[in-house]
Amino acid sequence: MNRYEKAAGAAVALMLIAGAAIFFYAPTDWLQGPVQRIFYLHVSSAIAAFGSFAVVLVGGVIYLRNASPVADRLARAGALVGVVFTTVTLVMGMLWAKKVWGAFWVWDARLTSTLVLWIIYAGYLLVRRLADPGRQAARFAAVVGIFGFIDVPVVYFSVSWWATQHPGPVIINDALPPQMLATFLFTMACTAVLAGVMIAIRYRIEALLDERERVFEPANVIVAREPQTAP
Amino acid sequence: MTYLVLAYAFAVAVLGGYLVWSLRRLRELERRQL
Numbered sequence: 092m093n094r095y096e097k098a099a100g101a102a103v104a105l106m107l108i109a110g111a112a113i114f115f116y117a118p119t120d121w122l123q124g125p126v127q128r129i130f131y132l133h134v135s136s137a138i139a140a141f142g143s144f145a146v147v148l149v150g151g152v153i154y155l156r157n158a159s160p161v162a163d164r165l166a167r168a169g170a171l172v173g174v175v176f177t178t179v180t181l182v183m184g185m186l187w188a189k190k191v192w193g194a195f196w197v198w199d200a201r202l203t204s205t206l207v208l209w210i211i212y213a214g215y216l217l218v219r220r221l222a223d224p225g226r227q228a229a230r231f232a233a234v235v236g237i238f239g240f241i242d243v244p245v246v247y248f249s250v251s252w253w254a255t256q257h258p259g260p261v262i263i264n265d266a267l268p269p270q271m272l273a274t275f276l277f278t279m280a281c282t283a284v285l286a287g288v289m290i291a292i293r294y295r296i297e298a299l300l301d302e303r304e305r306v307f308e309p310a311n312v313i314v315a316r317e318p319q320t321a322p
Numbered sequence: 323m324t325y326l327v328l329a330y331a332f333a334v335a336v337l338g339g340y341l342v343w344s345l346r347r348l349r350e351l352e353r354r355q356l
Contacts, residue, residue, distance in 0.1 A: 095348060099341055106337075110330075129329045136333070175340050179333050186329040285337065292344045299351040 095292050102288040105281040109274075117274040126190045131275055133183040135282035136176045137205075141243050143173030143286055144212065148240040151233035160301060163229040166236050168293035170215050172286055177209045192256060200249035201257035208246055211239040224304055 092100075113131045120127035150166030153159055184202070185195040196202065215235050222228035250259045261267055267275065 093349075093352075096345055099345055103338075103341070125323055126326045128326055132330070132333055175336060179336050182332050182336075183329040186325045186332070190325040285341075289341060289344065292341075292348055296344060296348050296351060299348075299355060302355070303351070 095288075095295060098288045098291065102281075102285040105284055109278040109281040112274045112277055117271050118268065120271075123191055126187060129183050129187040131278040132282070133180055133187060134275065135279040136179040136183065137246075138279055139282045139286035140173045140176035140180060140208075141247070142283065143169045143176060143290065144208070144236075144240055144243055145169075146290060147173065147212070147215070147236040151236040154229060154233045155237075158226060158229075160229075163233070164294050164297040164301065165290075166233065167219060167297050168290045170212050170219075170236065171293055172289045174209065174212050174216060175289070176282075176286060177205065177212070181205060181209060197256050199255040199257055200253035201246065201255050204242060204246045204249050208239075208242045211235075211242060215239060224301075 109131075113128050117128065117131065119125055146169030147166045150162040150164075150169060153162035154166065181202075184205075188197070189195045215232060218235065219228065219232055222231070249255060250257055
């Protein structure tokens with residue numbers, strides 16, 4: 092068992108403890124009933140996705156400054172893990188919405204901006220897959236990753252900026268009873284650890300792929316050449 | 323209750339599936355490197 096497998100095992104163990112807290116420690120919501128327990132992982136996944144996209148932003152900025160392959164790999168890893176967590180956020184939210192709103196989807200600002208976020212970073216991954224690997228693709232992806240991050244604060248503040256069916260923030264408004272708050276904070280911490288482990292594993296995969304394809308070696312760098320004149 | 327179970331089953335499938343897939347991919351790449 093290598094260190095990545097050990098870290099993954101530890102993250103899974105933490106998530107199992109979080110699951111036990113969600114189902115056996117947190118009280119049942121008197122208004123919504125058991126379905127409210129979706130909240131804990133739904134919101135934690137959204138925060139993990141935001142964190143992962145922040146990694147893409149930081150990686151992109153560093154890459155544009157010094158063309159560091161490390162930063163580019165970090166951005167690629169963050170984008171994939173962010174899309175995974177955004178998928179979980181969206182689908183869990185849709186199932187919760189069906190129960191409490193009577194519809195899987197409404198085109199309100201929070202849901203729409205989150206879907207746009209998913210599309211931006213899924214597009215980022217698609218571009219990375221289709222483009223020839225190398226510095227040109229990395230530079231273009233860094234720009235997409237940086238501009239894509241503009242949607243993260245839009246998602247976060249959408250419930251304040253527009254009238255939405257999606258509820259506003261409950262954490263900063265102190266709207267959770269202590270046991271629910273403790274369960275949420277613990278789940279959020281465990282999900283953050285899981286996201287960190289996933290990014291570390293993906294980073295290692297990207298490093299091995301780069302090494303195999305020799306992506307960042309000078310011979311593979313496309314440079315503008317002076318036109319050759321005939322002798 | 324059905325939606326709660328479905329939501330967590332989906333999350334476990336996606337997060338667990340992704341984690342297992344990435345660990346297998348990593349193991350495969352490291353084996354090829356040796």
